[in-house]
Amino acid sequence: MTRAGLWRIALVTGFAGAIEVLCLTGTIDKITMQAPHRMLVDLAKMIASGSMNAAIAKTLTNAVLAFLPAIAVGILTAVALFPFKRVRNVLDPLFATYYAIPVFAFYPLLIVMLGLGDAPQILLGFMLAVVAVIINTLNGLDRVPRVLIKTARVNRMGPLATAFGVMLPSAAPYVLTGVKLAVAYSLIGIIGAEFIMSRGGMGYEISFAYNNFDNAIMYPLILLILVVSIGVNTLLGLWEKRLMLRKSGR
Amino acid sequence: MKAQTRNAAINTVLLLVLVTAAWQLLYWSFGDAALRSPAQTLAYTVKLFSGEMIWPHLRETMAAFAVALLLAAVIGLSIGFTLGYNRFAADVFEPMLVALYSIPKITLYPILLLMFGLGMPAKVAFGAIHGIIPIALFTMNAVRNVRVVLIKTGLVLNLGRGEMVRSILFPAALPEIFTGLRVGFSLTLIGTLLGEMFASQRGLGYLLMNAIGLHNIDLLMALTTILIVFAATASIVLLHYDRKIHARL
Numbered sequence: 001m002t003r004a005g006l007w008r009i010a011l012v013t014g015f016a017g018a019i020e021v022l023c024l025t026g027t028i029d030k031i032t033m034q035a036p037h038r039m040l041v042d043l044a045k046m047i048a049s050g051s052m053n054a055a056i057a058k059t060l061t062n063a064v065l066a067f068l069p070a071i072a073v074g075i076l077t078a079v080a081l082f083p084f085k086r087v088r089n090v091l092d093p094l095f096a097t098y099y100a101i102p103v104f105a106f107y108p109l110l111i112v113m114l115g116l117g118d119a120p121q122i123l124l125g126f127m128l129a130v131v132a133v134i135i136n137t138l139n140g141l142d143r144v145p146r147v148l149i150k151t152a153r154v155n156r157m158g159p160l161a162t163a164f165g166v167m168l169p170s171a172a173p174y175v176l177t178g179v180k181l182a183v184a185y186s187l188i189g190i191i192g193a194e195f196i197m198s199r200g201g202m203g204y205e206i207s208f209a210y211n212n213f214d215n216a217i218m219y220p221l222i223l224l225i226l227v228v229s230i231g232v233n234t235l236l237g238l239w240e241k242r243l244m245l246r247k248s249g250r
Numbered sequence: 251m252k253a254q255t256r257n258a259a260i261n262t263v264l265l266l267v268l269v270t271a272a273w274q275l276l277y278w279s280f281g282d283a284a285l286r287s288p289a290q291t292l293a294y295t296v297k298l299f300s301g302e303m304i305w306p307h308l309r310e311t312m313a314a315f316a317v318a319l320l321l322a323a324v325i326g327l328s329i330g331f332t333l334g335y336n337r338f339a340a341d342v343f344e345p346m347l348v349a350l351y352s353i354p355k356i357t358l359y360p361i362l363l364l365m366f367g368l369g370m371p372a373k374v375a376f377g378a379i380h381g382i383i384p385i386a387l388f389t390m391n392a393v394r395n396v397r398v399v400l401i402k403t404g405l406v407l408n409l410g411r412g413e414m415v416r417s418i419l420f421p422a423a424l425p426e427i428f429t430g431l432r433v434g435f436s437l438t439l440i441g442t443l444l445g446e447m448f449a450s451q452r453g454l455g456y457l458l459m460n461a462i463g464l465h466n467i468d469l470l471m472a473l474t475t476i477l478i479v480f481a482a483t484a485s486i487v488l489l490h491y492d493r494k495i496h497a498r499l
Contacts, residue, residue, distance in 0.1 A: 004341035032364045090261045100436030100485035102443050105474045108462040113284045188354040195356050210360035225357045233352040
């Protein structure tokens with residue numbers, strides 16, 4: 001463990017400890033926030049009793065349903081777009097401004113078009129995630145060394161074989177950056193949509209608990225979402241770092 | 251240069267035509283129950299702006315957004331400069347910032363509401379937390395990547411910390427900082443609108459939620475279009491300057 005890592009752990013523990021003290025002394029009242037140890041106890045109870053299992057399963061399943069197609073479609077779109085300079089120039093402003101657009105504004109329209117089921121939420125998560133994959137894959141493909149492409153040509157590889165056998169593996173670290181963003185974005189999309197309007201899922205349960213001042217459910221769920229998203233992100237980050245190191249040949 | 255500008259203009263027009271065509275196709279396939287055609291939406295938007303109803307909401311959203319953006323910029327830049335200046339602090343805090351960046355911040359909204367209560371402060375805080383982290387991360391990296399020779403020159407000239415930031419670090423890091431502000435701009439806008447959607451009695455986000463509840467498709471389409479046109483225009487303008495500043499160095 002590095003010195004910075006130890007400091008980090010100390011800071012997080014200190015922060016949680018400070019909140020704990022503030023809560024126990026009543027500086028932060030019970031309606032605003034529970035003491036962190038209560039959150040952990042409630043979280044353990046919630047998981048043991050299984051009362052939220054349906055909501056947790058629904059949110060995570062939907063996130064996976066949004067995120068896997070986003071990766072597949074994103075990579076394939078990028079590979080298909082890559083050779084067409086003209087098309088890419090036209091789409092460039094769209095990609096550049098895409099994440100400035102409040103995509104959640106589309107959610108009401110998606111509900112009207114697809115009904116208030118899981119479909120509009122999954123589609124929203126997909127829409128948020130797919131563009132990150134496209135942008136980052138294109139970025140990676142742009143950086144494939146020319147010598148690799150020439151080698152593929154010398155070996156008479158077809159365009160498909162070149163794309164999947166040479167270019168994508170070489171662009172892998174960048175694709176992985178896109179994948180990492182896609183995980184975060186699909187979770188954001190799904191949970192956000194559940195918050196705005198839905199009939200189930202973790203986002204829905206949080207907003208339901210919030211409306212009922214039910215902190216014993218709200219805070220553990222928030223904690224769980226934070227742990228899941230930070231955990232997944234850290235794991236992918238480690239993998240990304242390994243790929244980058246391999247690429248730079250160390 | 252001129253041909254480049256013309257090409258960019260042609261591409262933008264082409265993109266607009268494509269998007270409008272896709273929209274019209276969607277309208278034809280889903281019909282009046284789900285959405286409105288581009289022409290109908292445009293007509294309703296014009297009507298909306300000539301009426302009284304939308305202006306207070308628009309002002310409210312703009313005010314909340316402006317305050318949130320200011321807060322995000324000030325806090326983000328200070329965090330960014332502090333961490334950029336101090337290697338060890340950056341090692342400690344960078345992974346934490348990256349982790350915070352990846353969480354669905356919507357989940358934190360109830361906590362903010364409980365802290366700030368309903369209304370303007372919660373909205374502003376929600377917008378600001380969306381913007382702070384990217385601005386801080388971009389600024390930190392920008393300051394850290396300033397060429398060593400420039401910093402050494404500053405040290406040789408015996409500049410104090412404030413003077414160093416003002417006359418060396420800031421100008422040298424400006425292009426990347428601007429990129430951070432550009433990203434922060436869009437995220438703050440999204441944050442402010444989301445804040446209005448969940449718990450607010452005024453603002454465009456509130457109108458949007460209201461339109462969903464009342465199944466007022468005309469209003470829904472018009473608001474969505476207004477927001478997207480605003481966000482896209484602002485981000486294209488910012489992107490243009492971004493590239494210009496980057497090209498200058």
